[in-house]
Amino acid sequence: MNSSMALCRAATDNLPLSVAVLNAEGDILSTNAEWQEFGRENDIEMAPECIGANYLDTCDRSGDDEYARRAGAGIREVLAGEQEQFTLEYPCHSPDPPRWFLLNAAPVTDDSEMYAVVTHLNITDRKLTELAVSKQNDDLVAISRLISHDLRNPLTIALGWLDMWESPEADQVENALKRMEEIISDGLMLVQMEPSDDNKETVDLGEIASTSWEYVDSLDATLTVDDKLTVVAHASLLQNIFENLFRNAVNHGGSDVTICVGKTQRGFYIEDDGSGIPEEKRDTVFEVGYTNSTGGNGFGLAIVKRLVLLHGWNIQVTEADTGGARFEIDTSVGAVEHAYPELKHSHV
Incomplete structure (x- = not known):
């Protein structure tokens, strides 16, 4: 011995x-x-x-x-x-x-x-990361309660009283209040989404994309789906991913932008033939509050990233062959852990 x-x-x-x-x-x-x-x-x-x-x-x-x-x-x-x-x-x-x-x-x-x-x-570094994420989640829950009750309730009352107000400015006030309601809804979605694996199902990507397109004010824009592809996903949340990416393309690529959905080796992509996203800004476009368009609230792409991560996927932005923006979503097993090792032992 x-x-x-x-x-x-x-x-x-x-x-x-x-x-x-x-x-x-x-x-x-x-x-x-x-x-x-x-x-x-x-x-x-x-x-x-x-x-x-x-x-x-x-x-x-x-x-x-x-x-x-x-x-x-x-x-x-x-x-x-x-x-x-x-x-x-x-x-x-x-x-x-x-x-x-x-x-x-x-x-x-x-x-x-x-x-x-x-x-x-x-394992101190890992535990400190877990504690930080836990505190952040607790803070988000507190913020969501504040938004849901202390802001949404008075807003609902204001919209109700607005119906009885006859004034040339009424439409402008109504638009402003509805805009606030949209921001509140997006903010709540950003902090409250925690789906379980039990709600996942095999869905047809083309069908989800087409359904999502119907809910987007697409103006003269066009959508094409190049490949047949199925994924295991939360159908309603995947639809929300498409809706936000489609709106982003229309808002930044122009009213006549062409949007394409297709398959990659590790998942799928959504790209457009607009002006694209500068390379130096591709790491920040998913941050809460980031926007470079008039009227944008900076929630759209942040919501997209959160919903992608909740699926266990990863997303990155690059340049399409046309020069437009191309969002690639990696749906392979372990995609999120590979891209963000610090999330492996924590909740998103």
């Missing part, structure tokens, strides 16, 4: 996580360089390498520390052959700043003896 321990130390010293090998009683037989460095940095009373210390006893002496008790119980189950693997995320907020780790314990046998390899991986 001594040669095995030497090999273990040599193999794990360069790993970016703390590693220890325990025997069946929980005694620490070997640790790697990261484990020892952690002990020195955090003023752990026992020797930094902890060789000979009983890890399970340390967990038992933790007092009211729930995580230590769970760690000890889980490692015991691994050593007893009752679990193939045990994992636990836990906070470690001393000395400073707040930190989180992922503990993993897995069994190893050597000469019929049972051992456990225990690792601790620093």
Whole structure:
């Protein structure tokens, strides 16, 4: 076993996580360089390498520390052959700043003896991202309640009273109030959409695109659908994606713009033959509030991106062969995680 321990130390010293090998009683037989460095940095009373210390006893002496008790119980189950693997995320907020780790314990046998390899991986960056996203979601819920109740209700009352107002300015006021109602509706859609996978179905992309086109004030614009394609999607939300992209094309490409929907190797595209989007602005067009058109509220493309991400897809904007704007939507499995690794362990 001594040669095995030497090999273990040599193999794990360069790993970016703390590693220890325990025997069946929980005694620490070997640790790697990261484990020892952690002990020195955090003023752990026992020797930094902890060789000979009983890890399970340390967990038992933790007092009211729930995580230590769970760690000890889980490692015991691994050593007893009752679990193939045990994992636990836990906070470690001393000395400073707040930190989180992922503990993993897995069994190893050597000469019929049972051992456990225990690792601790620093996941602070991931946890801070999750907490930030969680706070952002809480803020969005609060904002949506404010918009829904404190703004929409008075607006509804104002529109009701407007019907009794006879004045040359009444139409202008009505248009302004309806514009406010549109902005409120778009804002609520942006923060409230959280569909479940249970509502997904296989839909025909051409049919959804054609139906969406009927709800767009298309003027003299034309729509063509080049390829037969089906996708698994939320039909109503996919329709909203098309409607917003079609309106964007008409608003920026002109009343006689030609819009084309087609298939790509990893999904589908929507492109137009308008003036296109400058390369330096393609990373910002999806931001809430971004608009370069009169009367725009900056929600349309932000809604598109959110709905795309909620499907687990990704979207990017590039240039069409005609020089217009081309939006490519990647519907392949893992598209959103590949484009945004930080979202893998969080909710959009």
